[in-house]
Structures are given as structure tokens and as C-alpha cells.
Amino acid sequence: MRSPAPHRRQPRHRALRGRAVSGGRAAGGGAVPAGQGEVEEEDRLARVALSRILEPGDELAGGWVARYGPVETARALAGERPLPGAGARRWAGLRLRAAAVDPAADLASATALGGRFLCPGDAEWPGQLDDLGAVRPLGLWVRGASSLRFAALRSVAVVGARACTEYGAHVASTLGCGLARRGWTVVSGAAYGVDGAAHRGALAVGGATVGVLACGVDVAYPPGNRELLARLGEQGWLLAELAPGEHPTRPRFVLRNRVIAALARGTVVVEAQLRSGSLVTARWAERLGRQTMGVPGPVTSGLSAGVHRLLRTEGRLVTCADEVIELVGSIGELAPEPRSPLLPRDLLPAATARVLEALPARHAVTVPWLARAAATAAEETRARLTELRSLGFVECSRDRWQLTRPAGRHPNG
Incomplete structure (x- = not known):
């Protein structure tokens, strides 16, 4: 059975008395x-x-x-x-x-x-x-100059532990900087630790960043981030569901995480314990069909245990801004394929490399000995050794050949 609609009797308190609306202007005469x-x-x-x-x-x-x-x-x-x-x-x-x-x-x-x-x-x-x-x-109480809607169209949430390690702060700052450089808005909670580092990384390169608060937009919380909050209100955005002057509580912190998750295309968790508000944000992102991502940390660190659990279930592993954008961006926004470092010996022809590999690490040998070890004809072995000497890989003394070992260089460098 349908419940009756609320009565339409005019309230007696000052909130919505006859002065609530007057000729299409705000109560008290202020224009919209x-x-x-x-x-x-x-x-x-x-x-x-x-x-x-x-x-x-x-x-x-x-x-x-x-x-x-x-x-x-x-x-x-x-x-x-x-x-x-x-x-x-x-x-x-x-x-x-x-x-x-x-x-x-x-x-x-x-x-x-x-x-x-x-x-x-x-x-x-x-x-x-x-x-x-x-x-x-x-509704949302907002401080910030330009359109929030357009800023949020390409946005990523970066969240994590308040008491983060130097590693966590570095990763969050690097992600914030990298995402902002690529034209993405960084969304976070303006808290200590990972949140603050992500915001500062974006601000450092003149990027867009949004701080979602669990208090009024006029309340500097946490107090130690007063300067950061002022910068977010001027260079980025501060958002709050709560009216001006409202203070934060533990439930309000938990509930604001749903706004962070919904506002962004994906959520990256950088350091989180098994019991963490950051994981609440990730769960909201998953529930809303957004990408959930995590940055791995040391397996011995309790601050990474929550991230690792996330990665074992629904989360995707990311290590840099390019990998985040590949998951949340448009078709074709691919992260560069990681490559191992290129060593000088990697550029050698196969036959020359085979002779170099056959040389012992600690003593000199004759050409006939090396020819057998490399399964290469003696004359070709001598030619390859001459080539290697010109490149600085080997040296010869009294018709015996050995690896060159300049100071500070590993034999296999």
C-alpha cells in the first residue's frame, strides 16, 4: 500500500517559511x-x-x-x-x-x-x-573557479594510507604529477599521507585536482593541510556534501569515499592496511563499474597488505600514470612496453658475442683454446678477438687473450 505523501502545511521554522522563495531570487534577496x-x-x-x-x-x-x-x-x-x-x-x-x-x-x-x-x-x-x-x-558545496563537470570527465582517484611510508608518498606524488601532465584530474580526500601527496603532485605541474571533504568547505581539516586546502580551493576544487561549518566524524569520512569513487573513472590505491578507508573507496569503485587499481609494495609491509589483497581479487596492478591511463582512458591510450636496459654487448654480432662469451672470467687463454671453446675456426676467432679489442672488451698480452677489466666495470657489462 502506498504511503501517504507528506503533509503540505507550511513549516513554522525559518528554513522554508514564506521567505524561502521570493520572485525567483534567493531568500534574503541574494541572486542565484x-x-x-x-x-x-x-x-x-x-x-x-x-x-x-x-x-x-x-x-x-x-x-x-x-x-x-x-x-x-x-x-x-x-x-x-x-x-x-x-x-x-x-x-x-x-x-x-x-x-x-x-x-x-x-x-x-x-x-x-x-x-x-x-x-x-x-x-x-x-x-x-x-x-x-x-x-x-x-547537492555539493564547491570552492573552485572553473567547471567541476568538465574537470571530472577525465578524472582518476588516488587514495591510500594517511600514515604512509616515504615510498607511498613518492608513488602517490609521482602518479599525481604524471596524471596531471597527461590532462587528467586527480581526485582524493585532502588527508595526510597519500591523499596530500597526490594533490601536491598534480599542483606541482599546474594540473587539475579535486579534494573531497568530510566536513564543510570552510573547515581546514586536517589542520596540518591548511595550506594545501587553500591551494585546492584556489587552483583546484574543494567539494563537500556537508554545509559550511560542519565538522568531520568517522562515519562521514567513510561515506565521503563513495563520492570519490563515483566522481572518477577509476581508483588507484597506494598503500593500505587490511582495514582501511581506501579499500572502502575501491569497493565503491568496483560496485559502480569503475576500474580498481593498486600499486604493490613490500610483502613485509602491513601498509601494503590491503593493496595486495585488492590485487588478488578484483584490482589491477599498476606502477605508473601511463598504466593507469591505459585502463581508464580511450582506445589507443596505451602504456609504453617496458624494456630491459640495453648493454653494449647486446649490440655485438652473434659470432662475435659467441667468442666473447667463451672467454674465461679470470684468466687469459690462447687462440686455439678459445677456438675450441667457441666452436669457431681459429682464423675467425682471431678476427673476432681483434674486433672485440677495438671495442674495448678484451686485451692481449704475449698472444694470450683475456677480458678487459677497467675500474668500476663488471666483466659482463
């Missing part, structure tokens, strides 16, 4: 930021209010918004009659939040930071987030 006029202003204000009331990734609440729309959902949260599926205690908690929201003030705070609030349907909205279905973000 440029490029965001595709969504009805009443819907935008309702989503702003809901970003303050609801927790990210709330599947039940996402179902309410899909069924009733953001405006009716926000209005219902001001009333006493719970929406379907909400218990009395939970509803009471949501009503406490709903009574205090002020969407106009939140929009003003974002504008003062140079930010904006994006809704599904806006031209700048990244359509790949819609793959999340009922747990799609209600």
Missing part, C-alpha cells in the same frame, strides 16, 4: 550564482536545508527526496508526522536540526568564501554522481 539557474530556486534552497539536516549517504532520506522531491521532504521534516521508515527517535533528531536551518545564511557563507552550491540538474553537476542512486549527494 551564474551558471546555476537550471534548477528551480525553491528546490535549491530545499537541498541547501537538507544538506544541513541529513547525513551524507542516507539511503532512506535519498528515497524520500526521490519520491517526494526536495521541497516536500524539507517541509515534512518540520512537522511531527514522520516520513515512511523513520522511527520516532530518529524523526525527533531530524526535527531538531530542521528547526535551526537557515539556507539563505548558508548560501551567503559559501558566497563569502567564493563558493557555491551545486544541485543535480545544474550544468556544472558531474553526471557520474547519479550512478550512486539513492545515496547520491543531495
